[in-house]
Amino acid sequence: MNIMIVGVGGQGTLLASRILGAAALRAGKQVKLSEVHGMSQRGGSVVTYVKYGDRVASPVIEQGEADMIIAFEELEAYRSLPYLKKGGVMIVNTQKTNPMPVITGAMEYPADILETMKEKGVNVVACDALALAKEAGNIKSVNVALIGVMAKNSPLSKEIWEGALEDAVPAKFLEVNQKAFALGYNH
Amino acid sequence: MKKLMLGNEAIARGAYEAGVNVASSYPGTPSTEITEFVAKYDEIYSEWAPNEKVAVEVASGAAIAGGRALSAMKHVGLNVAADPLFTMSYIGVNGGLVLCVADDPGMHSSQNEQDSRNYAIAAKLPMLEPADSGECRDFMKAAYDISEQFDTPVLMRLTTRVAHSQSEVELFPRQEVPVKAYKKDVAKNVMVPANARPKHVIVEKRMADLVAFNNTSALNKLEMNDTKVGIITAGIAYQYAREACPSASFLKLGMIHPLPEQLIRDFVSKVDVCYVIEELDPVLERQIKAMGLAVRGKEEFTLLGEYSASMIREKLCGSTSEASYSVDETIPVRPPVMCPGCSHRGVFYVLNKLKLAVSGDIGCYSLGCAKPLDSIDSIICMGASISGLHGMEKAQGREFAKKSVAVLGDSTFLHSGITGLIDMVYNKGTSTVIILDNSITGMTGHQNNPANGFTIKGEPAKQVDLEKLCHAVGVDLVTVADPFDVENFEKVVKEHLAAEEPSVIIAQRPCALLKIAGYTGCCEITSDCKNCKMCMRLGCPAISMTENGPKIDATLCNGCGLCTNVCKFGAIVQK
Numbered sequence: 001m002n003i004m005i006v007g008v009g010g011q012g013t014l015l016a017s018r019i020l021g022a023a024a025l026r027a028g029k030q031v032k033l034s035e036v037h038g039m040s041q042r043g044g045s046v047v048t049y050v051k052y053g054d055r056v057a058s059p060v061i062e063q064g065e066a067d068m069i070i071a072f073e074e075l076e077a078y079r080s081l082p083y084l085k086k087g088g089v090m091i092v093n094t095q096k097t098n099p100m101p102v103i104t105g106a107m108e109y110p111a112d113i114l115e116t117m118k119e120k121g122v123n124v125v126a127c128d129a130l131a132l133a134k135e136a137g138n139i140k141s142v143n144v145a146l147i148g149v150m151a152k153n154s155p156l157s158k159e160i161w162e163g164a165l166e167d168a169v170p171a172k173f174l175e176v177n178q179k180a181f182a183l184g185y186n187h
Numbered sequence: 188m189k190k191l192m193l194g195n196e197a198i199a200r201g202a203y204e205a206g207v208n209v210a211s212s213y214p215g216t217p218s219t220e221i222t223e224f225v226a227k228y229d230e231i232y233s234e235w236a237p238n239e240k241v242a243v244e245v246a247s248g249a250a251i252a253g254g255r256a257l258s259a260m261k262h263v264g265l266n267v268a269a270d271p272l273f274t275m276s277y278i279g280v281n282g283g284l285v286l287c288v289a290d291d292p293g294m295h296s297s298q299n300e301q302d303s304r305n306y307a308i309a310a311k312l313p314m315l316e317p318a319d320s321g322e323c324r325d326f327m328k329a330a331y332d333i334s335e336q337f338d339t340p341v342l343m344r345l346t347t348r349v350a351h352s353q354s355e356v357e358l359f360p361r362q363e364v365p366v367k368a369y370k371k372d373v374a375k376n377v378m379v380p381a382n383a384r385p386k387h388v389i390v391e392k393r394m395a396d397l398v399a400f401n402n403t404s405a406l407n408k409l410e411m412n413d414t415k416v417g418i419i420t421a422g423i424a425y426q427y428a429r430e431a432c433p434s435a436s437f438l439k440l441g442m443i444h445p446l447p448e449q450l451i452r453d454f455v456s457k458v459d460v461c462y463v464i465e466e467l468d469p470v471l472e473r474q475i476k477a478m479g480l481a482v483r484g485k486e487e488f489t490l491l492g493e494y495s496a497s498m499i500r501e502k503l504c505g506s507t508s509e510a511s512y513s514v515d516e517t518i519p520v521r522p523p524v525m526c527p528g529c530s531h532r533g534v535f536y537v538l539n540k541l542k543l544a545v546s547g548d549i550g551c552y553s554l555g556c557a558k559p560l561d562s563i564d565s566i567i568c569m570g571a572s573i574s575g576l577h578g579m580e581k582a583q584g585r586e587f588a589k590k591s592v593a594v595l596g597d598s599t600f601l602h603s604g605i606t607g608l609i610d611m612v613y614n615k616g617t618s619t620v621i622i623l624d625n626s627i628t629g630m631t632g633h634q635n636n637p638a639n640g641f642t643i644k645g646e647p648a649k650q651v652d653l654e655k656l657c658h659a660v661g662v663d664l665v666t667v668a669d670p671f672d673v674e675n676f677e678k679v680v681k682e683h684l685a686a687e688e689p690s691v692i693i694a695q696r697p698c699a700l701l702k703i704a705g706y707t708g709c710c711e712i713t714s715d716c717k718n719c720k721m722c723m724r725l726g727c728p729a730i731s732m733t734e735n736g737p738k739i740d741a742t743l744c745n746g747c748g749l750c751t752n753v754c755k756f757g758a759i760v761q762k
């Protein structure tokens with residue numbers, strides 16, 4: 001199983017990948033996670049790969065290999081599209097953050113990204129995770145709300161995901177994040 | 188117990204389990220977390236040194252004094268530490284000494300793509316290279332044993348994808364290794380020519396002994412499958428090759444220098460065709476070819492960037508994988524940017540306005556080279572901003588110094604900028620230096636440093652007084668200024684440029700991500716906006732141009748207020 005998490009530096013994609021890793025471990029699989037640190041965290045595009053199975057060699061997911069992509073931002077969803085396997089699921093947080101070429105007016109933010117992807121036959125699951133996070137009581141739980149949406153679409157059981165949350169989320173934020181997860185799961 | 192760990196965390200775990208006593212490092216992506224994780228173990232004394240040379244010397248001293256010692260750095264950090272490295276190879280150790288060096292193929296966050304395996308050859312040192320987190324832990328423990336058994340420092344080479352990937356690691360308790368007695372041993376530890384000559388003989392003998400050791404070492408793994416294709420590889424390249432060609436036979440090297448010649452000869456003789464698969468330089472390949480063996484390597488594979496399973500599959504099996512969905516338009520890139528509220532933004536706004544030549548340096552402020560701030564003319568390596576500018580002045584003449592500045596951060600200034608400043612003062616330069624003092628080592632993810640007065644564990648320490656330091660080396664004109672007061676900052680820069688003497692401006696304002704920055708709320712554009720686009724020159728990610736003029740994104744803005752200072756119409760207010 002190959003899952004990619006894409007977003008903009010600073011969006012909390014690392015916690016999301018840790019929850020995924022914990023879930024795969026609970027499912028008794030071999031897991032590899034690959035993250036990008038450093039320069040790209042300064043508001044640039046960030047990508048995390050999570051791979052699990054009976055034997056995982058390379059920690060990197062290549063074009064056409066992702067079973068699922070969790071995108072924290074629409075343009076990043078679009079950018080990652082070539083990595084999605086035919087028939088794979090694209091989970092998109094309906095949020096737009098302008099990159100510098102758009103801010104300076106050199107380029108435009110592509111219009112109707114979700115529609116364009118659907119027209120290509122992509123299985124797009126769109127979700128306003130910020131609204132779910134607000135409902136859960138902390139806007140920082142956007143990442144866990146998205147994990148909830150993806151859990152619903154994943155082959156692992158709900159119990160495994162709930163256990164993974166406990167493994168990966170610090171105790172004092174657990175309750176809020178459990179709420180956010182449930183809102184995403186039932187989205 | 189098993190745990191998912193970053194390669195870097197597993198390196199730290201291995202050091203802990205191996206009974207390491209002292210760790211000294213300077214941060215650098217992708218090596219930084221090694222020392223950050225080491226600092227979580229109270230059994231290990233740990234510190235941030237001002238640069239890699241100092242760090243490796245501290246670790247060397249600890250090893251000579253009988254402790255097990257560690258230093259971790261990025262590839263270019265080993266250039267800075269190369270001087271102690273080469274001579275410690277002669278001295279050897281007392282307590283074990285392991286130096287971790289993290290290469291960055293693909294340059295995710297580096298200024299070059301150098302291959303530090305070349306250092307193992309040049310300095311005549313053993314080098315190990317793990318391929319996942321489990322091996323990171325195992326190899327660290329083996330490295331300390333090798334170090335003490337063969338009386339040598341050991342290099343541990345990582346690459347970004349090993350350092351920053353997580354996989355499972357089995358945890359074991361710490362092995363307490365008592366610090367050995369300190370012994371005065373002049374022939375061993377005093378490297379003057381008379382002592383170094385006999386030492387060189389020992390170093391060459393040690394290399395031969397290490398080859399023999401490596402021929403039977405359990406660090407190397409032989410996987411015999413189909414013998415039509417054999418692959419000699421190591422580190423992350425092994426993972427890519429294993430995924431691309433699971434049916435091939437593999438010789439996966441764990442100790443990559445000096446090479447296990449007999450093991451390699453045996454392997455090559457058992458397969459029909461043998462490939463050497465390694466990212467960057469043909470380091471293994473060249474040595475294997477020098478053994479007179481017929482292997483293929485860079486004839487097929489590039490010297491550039493990261494490898495991948497599909498790239499290897501394509502070369503060896505001719506099969507290509509295709510993306511299943513495509514993006515049929517050019518979409519905007521999203522390069523890293525200075526954060527909203529970044530203290531460096533005010534400085535570059537002014538430098539851009541004054542159209543100065545800027546000798547740059549490495550840190551978050553390197554992003555000042557990007558549009559719209561667009562005001563860095565050169566970046567070489569850490570510390571080179573000041574010395575480079577001094578060279579420019581000497582080549583171009585004194586008038587050049589009136590329209591040029593050097594910029595560098597607090598951590599970079601203490602790393603290696605200070606020596607450049609001494610040079611400039613001593614040799615009668617008249618240039619202007621701007622130290623961007625944001626109270627933290629920002630770029631590598633917020634490490635304390637001597638200029639902010641906190642240790643790696645967050646304990647208060649003596650703080651370097653940058654102003655006094657500059658005075659002490661002979662700079663008379665030193666001004667501390669707030670870069671967000673852009674009007675005053677511009678005035679200060681002009682005064683310093685005009686002065687016929689070397690001068691320093693300390694641009695002081697904490698990094699926006701630090702609590703002490705104290706930003707709250709956000710800024711808002713009022714109906715007084717005349718759409719002059721002055722605020723757009725800041726390149727703040729929170730301010731975007733819309734059809735109705737500039738607009739501030741409240742979810743990104745942290746209310747730093749810089750834009751309220753550049754708006755000539757008072758049309759931006761803080762809420």
Ligand SMILES: Cc1ncc(C[n+]2csc(CCOP(=O)(O)OP(=O)(O)O)c2C)c(N)n1
Pocket residue numbers: 213214215216239261263264267549550551552569595596597598599600623625627628629630631
């Ligand atoms: C020799 C060397 N060591 C380490 C690094 C990694 N590195 C890049 S910038 C930097 C420090 C930046 O800190 P500072 O100068 O305070 O600027 P800031 O990022 O806080 O603006 C480090 C450690 C490097 N590029 N070269």
